[in-house]
Amino acid sequence: MQLAREELEQAYKQMKTIREFEEHLHREIMTGSIPGFTHLYAGQEAVAVGVCENLTEADFITSTHRGHGHCIAKGCDVIGMMKELYGKADGLCKGKGGSMHVADMDVGMLGANGIVGGGPPLATGAALAAKLDGKGSVAVSFGGDGSCNQGPVFESMNIAAILNLPSIFVYENNRYSEHTHCDYVIASESIASRVEGFGIHTVKANGFDFFEVHEVMKELITKAREGNGPCAVEFETTRFYGHFEGDPQNYRAKDELKDDRENNDCITIFKDKVTEAGLLSDDDINKLDEEVNSLIEESVDQAKKSPLPNPEDVTTDVYVSY
Amino acid sequence: MTEKTYREALTDALFLEMRRDENVFVMGEDVVGGTGSPHAEPGFVGGVFGVTGGLHEEFGLDRCIDMPISEAGIAGTAAGAALAGKRPVAEIMFCDFMGLCLDQLMNQAAKFRYMFGGKATCPMVLRTTYGAGMNAASQHSQSLHPLVTAIPGLKVAMPSTPADAKGLLSTAIRDDDPVIFFEHKTLYTISGDVPDGEYLVPFGKARMVSEGDDCTLVATGRMISFCENAAQALADDGITCDIIDPRTTSPLDEDAILDSVEKTGRLVVVDETPPRCSFASDIAALAAGEVFSSLKAPIKQITGPHSPVPFAKELESEFVPSPTKIRDAVAEVVNFK
Secondary structure, three states: OOOOOHHHHHHHHHHHHHHHHHEEEEEEHHHOOOOOOOOOOOOHHHHHHHOOOOOOOEEEOOOOOOOHHHHHHOOOHHHHHHHHOOOOOOOOOOOOOHHHHHOOOHOOEOOOOOOOHHHHHHHHHHHHHHHHHOOOOOOOEEEEOHHOHHHHHHHHHHHHOOOOOEEEEEEEEOOEEEOOOOOHHHHOOOOOHHOOOOOOEEEEOOOHHHHHHHHHHHHHHHHHHHHHOOEEEEEOOOOOOOOOOOOOOOOOOOHHHHHHHHOOHHHHHHHHHHHHHHOOOOHHHHHHHHHHHHHHHHHHHHHOOOOOOOHHHHHHOOOOOO | OEEEEEHHHHHHHHHHHHHHHHEEEEEEOOOHHHHHOOOOOOOOOOOOOOOOOOOOHHHOOOOEEEOOOOOOHHHHHHHHHOOOOEEEEEEEEHHHHHHHHHHHHHHHHHHHHHHHOOOOOOOOEEEEOOOOOOOOOHHHHOOOOHHHHOOOEEEOOOOOOHHHHHHHHHHHHHOOEEEEEEEEHHHOEEEEEOOOOOOOOOHHHHHHHHEEOOOOEEEOOOOHHHHHHHHHHHHHHOOOOEEEEEEEEOOOOHHHHHHHHHHHHOOHHHHOOOOOHHHHHHHHHHHHHHHHOOOOOOEEEEOOOOOOOOOOOHHHHHOOOOHHHHHHHHHHOOOOO
């Protein structure tokens, strides 16, 4: 562990913010006050944060339908996101996008994506732009085990390889493609072994451990910045909730979720490591928890008070000019 | 003015725009040709229809990118590069192949700006070829402009002359919205006067091809010359027509069409697509809804049949609207009692 105290605090705060954001949504969705389809990221926080803590605003990411974690980790405004999920006029996307389309060009967040496998081709394009600009930026595409079976994702990996792009393909294997087990839908031994077939340097890593994610990504992202072409990682991880909110999850083992919460909670693992090593104290953690809780409370408070969109705006922002 | 072919006019636009803005680059299958071959220097293809020929000599292989046969990858890479600030001009060899990349156009490029609350721009151009007339059969002959015209967020241009080819492509490249640019494969060799130097034709402004009193003809691409041919024959019988080329089907110059129909009282729409949910039915519905009281006869739609485009000459000729069919349709509405 070579991270400075501020870096540890930042990493914890980001992971905790994602967790509390998601826990709030889980509770609130049952009340019916959040419209639409929502896919929660809780459980996978170490991946989003471990990756994005190695990026700057000049770097790009593309995300998925399970995108809240990536958005927060890349620096999207949490209050603006909460407003967006409540469908409010001053949400990050003016109430036009919702959960599956949160984006913020200002921080290099090129969008959550309602199409599984929709992101990697776009990240490949952003990586091409980065290569043409020659300033050392990189593009990371997040995808799940489901996305690795989409044809356009294969095309993207091949293009990134032949054009030697600063493209990093992050696969978060949370075991289930919607409701179907990854062992059934992925023909190869692993996602990683398949990606290697594209001539892309690929690593398998433990996505429950922030420190492992951060270290693996630091090395890969540095190499990509230096012009060594694309790379990929398959992270083992888990989601604490269903494919979508309302999913009864009867395809999971009886004690799987309980076991994951007890033994594979990336936030608990992080906390245990830093407190045992004496890097952060319980008090430090409690203080950060309070900051996070008040941010989430503030975001919910503001989201509830925010104005609803004006129906006349249904046709604004379709084009730049028309 | 210099006489140029439609193909040369397009190439001219690409040279000028790539010189003007270093963010503009071309990408696609064989847009250079020969990249990586141990047996040849890059550049012997220049696009299968020759439009991107010679660009790599001036702009290098970084800005003239040969891509694998991966249409979704091409369209998605273009969309992502555009989101990240570039102005890619991607080529999809035949519009029929848009079937392989429709997600990237329909769900991604078209919707970024809207979904992201007006914060994103996606200034990409996707050049593609369309149309029957080369016995290329069902998967290389379609006219799929109605498909993308129906998608909010996309703009659709389809030049019918060399001058418009240059002017509309230059405008497309400078436009901040994604543009699908349809080039009719039988038009590449036609010649016409093309303005020298910078030349822009605005989107959403129709071209009045000819003016007359008795009937309005609305058509696109290759069908414009078929309409002109029909109109010449009709003039011998004392029937004159407005011929309107909308140039872009999205945005559409509705005023030019409606003003003309109000004047002539008759409308024939010509397009080489099947008839259902088509450009022709769209224009017919527009006129019927907006200027019904001006109409002196039923609106006629001259299109292909509800079938794929066939291979054999005799069958393909039957599929494509002919000048004779157009002439007969105009005569019928003019003589309607």
